[in-house]
Amino acid sequence: MEETIELQEEMEIMRCVFGIDVSKDSISVAIVIDQTMFKETKLPLNRDGFRKLEEALQSFNNPEVVFEATGVYSRRLQRFLDDLGQDYTCLNPLVAKKQLDGLRPYKTDRNDARHLAETQFIMNRAVTYKISPVYRKLMDFSRFYQEVSKDVATHKNRLHRSLQLVFPEIEHVLSNTNNELYWSVVS
Incomplete structure (x- = not known):
């Protein structure tokens, strides 16, 4: 015992x-x-x-x-x-x-x-x-959002570079480059 x-x-x-x-x-x-x-x-x-x-x-x-x-x-x-x-x-x-x-x-x-x-x-x-599971999800979503934002910026920069080679005057034709008319002309 x-x-x-x-x-x-x-x-x-x-x-x-x-x-x-x-x-x-x-x-x-x-x-x-x-x-x-x-x-x-x-x-x-x-x-x-x-x-x-x-x-x-x-x-x-x-x-x-x-x-x-x-x-x-x-x-x-x-x-x-x-x-x-x-x-x-x-x-x-x-x-x-x-x-x-x-x-x-x-x-x-x-x-x-x-x-x-x-x-x-x-x-x-x-x-x-x-870390609480809710905060872990929020961190994952935030990281994903940052990746998507970075990808969008990268693609916009590539498009801008390509447009400058093909049609450099496009920015002088239209003052606002962030609207539907601009993208219709580019298309």
């Missing part, structure tokens, strides 16, 4: 870190407990893989999760962890590269996952601030 209580207390004191490397269709997971490699696995980046990851996360007391932001691929993992209520540290790719450059002579998904977990014991990275 006393051994069971001691074992439970010891398990609560142990620090567990999940280092995850996210790829296009899979995740490499390295589980490190008290700076000792416990388990490495590769899971698909789908419902079945997330179910297995959830089981692994729930089998430990308060595990830490560290992964590198990889654009749209890591977004699925981030959403899964948010829905699960799991805290995590999402690293900027440049920061992760600088932190891990000296440790990984051979860059592989497996090595990246392992080194992310191992360095968490040394660096004690802060938990990532979670």
Whole structure:
């Protein structure tokens, strides 16, 4: 009985870190407990893989999760962890590269996952601030709007250049170059 209580207390004191490397269709997971490699696995980046990851996360007391932001691929993992209520540290790719450059002579998904977990014991990275899904959507929409605006400006500049080559006097014929009459004449 006393051994069971001691074992439970010891398990609560142990620090567990999940280092995850996210790829296009899979995740490499390295589980490190008290700076000792416990388990490495590769899971698909789908419902079945997330179910297995959830089981692994729930089998430990308060595990830490560290992964590198990889654009749209890591977004699925981030959403899964948010829905699960799991805290995590999402690293900027440049920061992760600088932190891990000296440790990984051979860059592989497996090595990246392992080194992310191992360095968490040394660096004690802060938990990532979670943005409300509404604000995340607004940020995505804003980014999309900026891209579309930039594309429109680029196309207008190309059209202006082409018109200057073909019909340079067009701007002197009509004073307003931003109305239907102008575009009808150009057409």
